[in-house]
Amino acid sequence: MKMTKTRQTHSKRGLISLLASLLSIAIGLLVGFALLNVLNANHAVNGFGKILTTGFATSEKFAKVLYQAMPLILCGLSVAFAFKTGLFNIGAAGQYTMGAFSALAVAIALQQPWYIALLAAALGGALLGAIPGICKALFNVNEVITSIMFNWITMYAVNLTINNMPIMLTNFWSRSSIKDRTAPLADANPSAMLPKGGLDTLMNSNYINIGIFIAVLVAIIMWVVLQKTVLGYELKACGYNRHASQYAGINAKRNIVLSMVISGALAGLGGGLYYLSGTGQYTLVKVLLGMGFNGIPVALLASSNPLGVIFSALFVSYIQVGGDALQPHFIKENIDIIIASIIYLSAFALLLKGWIAKLLLRSSTVKDNPELAEALGAEESGVSEGNADTEPPVRGAEKEDAQ
Amino acid sequence: MIIADILSATILFAVPLLLVALGGMFSERSGIVNIALEGIMIIGALCGCLFLRYTEDMGFGADAPQLYMLIAMVISAVAGMLFSMLLAFASIRLKADQVIGGTALNMMAPALAVIVTWAAQGQAQTTILIPKWIRITQESLGFATGTDFLSRLVFKSLYLTTLAAIVLLVWAVIFLYRTKTGLRLRACGEHPQAADSVGINVYRMRYMGVALSGLLGGVGGLAYTIAAGSGFQSNVAGYGFLALAVMIFGNWKPLNILGASLFFALFKIIGSYAGTLPFLPKFESIKSSEYIYLMLPYIVTMVVLILTSKKSRAPKAEGIPYDKGGR
Known part of the structure; x- marks a missing residue:
C-alpha cells in the first residue's frame, strides 16, 4: 500500500514537472512572438508560423531536426547527468570539441572505422571531463571555473594540434587550398562516416544517419543507470547531500570524478556523432562551439531527466530549424531569445510548480494524500527530494568544505 | 619602447577585467553568484x-569628446544595471537558482545584441563601429606630443574608462571596508540570518549588490569594446567569464582583484606580442604557435587556483537564496 502511494506521488510530481516545462515553453514562445511583432509586425504571424511548422513541413527538414537533435541530446545528457550529482558542467562545450577532435583524428589520421572513432570521441571527452572532477574532489576548486578555463584551453589546444597535423586538413586530401578546416570524411575516410542505413533515401536527405538512434539509446542507458543501479543511486545521493552520503559510506570524491568523467564522455560522444556524420567539417575558429552550451537549456527543460532530454533536444532542434527559415525578414537569433526566455522561466521552476500544484490538486488529492502534500510542501520550501526535479548545483556544500 | 607599448596595452585590457571583477565581487559579497557578467557586459557595451x-x-x-564619452559610460552602466535586475528579481524575489538564471541571461544578451544591431543599422551590419575621437590624446589636453617612455606608456591608449576604473577602484575599497553600507553588504553574504536579526534588510542589500555588479559590468563591457578596438560585434569574447576567474583569483578583495586583472592582461598581451618580443621562445618548428600563448593565461589561472585553493575564501552564503523563515 505504502509502495503504491509513493509511486503515485512520484508520477504526480513528474506530471507537475512536465507541466511546468510546458508552461515555460508556452510563455517563451509568446515572448518570441511579441519580439517578432516589435521587429517587423507585418511578417510576425507568418514568421511565427514558420518557427512552429517548418520542422515537420518536409521529410528533408525533419531529417535536419533529427540531425541537429543528435548532438543536442548528448550534450543535454552530459549537463543533466552532472546536475543529478549536484555539479554544473558548463564544460560540455570543451568536451564536445575534444570529442570532435578525437573522433576526427582517429578517423582521418589513423584511418579507423566509425565505431572506433566514436569510442575515441567518448574517451577524449571523458579525459577532459575528469579534470574538473579531480580539481573539485582533491583541491576543492569550483567545477564551473575549471570547466570555463578548460573550454578555452581545449579550443586553443585543438586548433594548435590540427594546424600541426597536415594530414587532418582539407588541402591534404584534395586539390583545394582550404587549410582552415578538417578534411571532409568523404575524401579522407568514407568508412568513418556513420552508416545511413537507408534513411537517406527514405527521408531524401543527406543529413540523416543512424546517429540519432545511438543518441536515443544512450539516453535510455543513462536513465537506467541513474534509476536502476547502485552507481546511479550513489551519484544522486552525493548530489542531494554530499555529507550525508559520505556518512552513509559512499565515497563522495570518487563519485564526483566519476560523474564528471561520464558527463564528459557523453558530450564527447556528441561531438563525435556530429562530425562523423560527414556533413560538417571542424573549422579552426577562435570562438567556442555553441553546441555544448545548448546542452544546458536542453537539460534544464527536461528537469535533468535523461528520457526527457530526448524530447527537449528534439524541441530545441525543431525550433532552431524553424528559426533558420525565418530569414530574410528576421534573423535566427530570435530563436536564442525564445530559448533563453524558456530557461529564465525554468530557473524559477519552483514557483511555477507551486502554481500548477495549487491549480491541479487544490482540494481533494492533497487532502487524501498526505505524502503528496508533504512532498509539495517540501518542494516549495526548496528542499526537494524527488527524483524528477532539477537539482541545482549545491554550492553551499562547497563552502562548508572550505572551512 | 616596446616595453612601454606592452605595459600600456596591459593596462588597457586590465581595465575591463578590473571593472567587471569588482562588479562580480559586490554581487558575491552580498550573497548572489553572478555568472551573468558576460551578458551584462554585452548589454552595457551595446548601449x-x-x-x-x-x-x-x-x-x-x-x-x-570626453563629455559624450562620459554620457556613454553612464548609459552603459544604467543598461547593465537594468539587465542585471532580471537576475536579481529571479534570484532574490523568486529564490530561483542563481546559476541557471545567469546562464539564461548569458544566452539572451548576445542574441539581443545581434537583433538590436541589425535593427539599428540594417541587415548584415554586424559591427557597431566606435568613433576614433574617444581616445584622450596629448593634443586634446594641450600638451605637445611626446615620444618618450612615459608619454607612450600613458597616452598610447588612454581612455576615460581607464580613469574611471581608477576612481571606481578607490571608491570600491572605501565603500566595502569603510562605510556602514559596505559592512552590511558583506554581512549579507556571510551570514544573512544574523544580518537580518539586527535589522538589516537582506533583500535590499542583495539587490544593491547585483545592481552594483550591473553598473560596473556595463561600464566594463564598454571598456572591453574600446580595448578590443574593432568595434562592437555582439560579444565580449568570454571576458565576463574571465572576470569571474579574476575575482576568485583575487579572493573577493578589491586590491587583490587589481593585481589579478593586471596579471591576466599581461599574459594576454604577451600572447599577442609574442612574435615581436625577442626574449620569448619562438617555437619555430611549430605552426601557429600563437595558440600556445593564448592558452597561457588560462593554464596559469588553473595552476594558481589549485595552489591557492586552501586559502581561497568565498563569501559563505553565496548561492543560497535567503529565506526569512529559514534557520
Missing part, C-alpha cells in the same frame, strides 16, 4: 556603443 555611434552620425560627438 554605450550605439550612443557613441549616434553622436558620431549626428556630427556633434567630436566637439566635446
